[in-house]
Amino acid sequence: MTELAPVELKIGDKAADFDLPRDGGGHVRLADFAGKPLVIYFYPKDDTTACTTESISFTALAADFAKIGVALLGVSPDSVKSHDKFVKKHALSIPLAADEEKAMAMAYGVWREKSMYGRTYMGVVRTTFLIGAGGRIARIWDKVKVAGHAEDVFAAAKEL
Incomplete structure (x- = not known):
């Protein structure tokens, strides 16, 4: 039995399609953003320190990105239920997709082997993609290191 090589997307590659349930109900799809630049940030877990800081940072800049x-x-x-609690607790304004089957994480190459305290395991590697209007x-x-990350992404997005 051969293992599938992990996906490794590169600059210029077509963004992988997705259709996932989201916080607040409904689904979110790549097609929803057709013709519009999109930032997708993958994070490991709702309501953990770094993930909360990252989501709050993007929320703080959401109006600037929209402009x-x-x-x-x-x-x-995480599940939609977890996302709903996370959004409510931290007043987040960004849609959160629930990739419980890890299909999107695998398609974007962010579901990878990680290690902590000598233990290896599979998990989401914090990664952000800026997708152009095309x-x-x-x-x-x-x-990603969280401190200043949302600002760096915003600066790059302004250059599109």
């Missing part, structure tokens, strides 16, 4: 015509979407393997990846931030 330049760029949409935002957060994605984690549906192609314009920029990738891998293994």
Whole structure:
């Protein structure tokens, strides 16, 4: 039995399609953002310190992203119910997709082996994609450090 090689998207690649349930009900699809630049940020888990800081930072800049015509979407393997609690607790304004089957994380190559305290496990590697209006990846931030990240993404988005 051969293992599938992990997907590795590169700048210029077409963004992988998705259709996932989201916070507040309904679904979110790549097609919903057709013709509009999109930031997709993948994060490991709702309501953990770094993930909360990252989501609050993007929420703080949401109006600025909207002014330049760029949409935002957060994605984690958490459930819609978890996302709903997370959004309410922290007054988040960004749609959050529930990728419980990890299909989107695998399609974007962010479901990878991680290690902590000598233990290896599979999980979401914090990664952000900036997708241009034509549906192609314009920029990738891998293994994101949260401090100042939303501001860096905004600066890159203004250059599109």
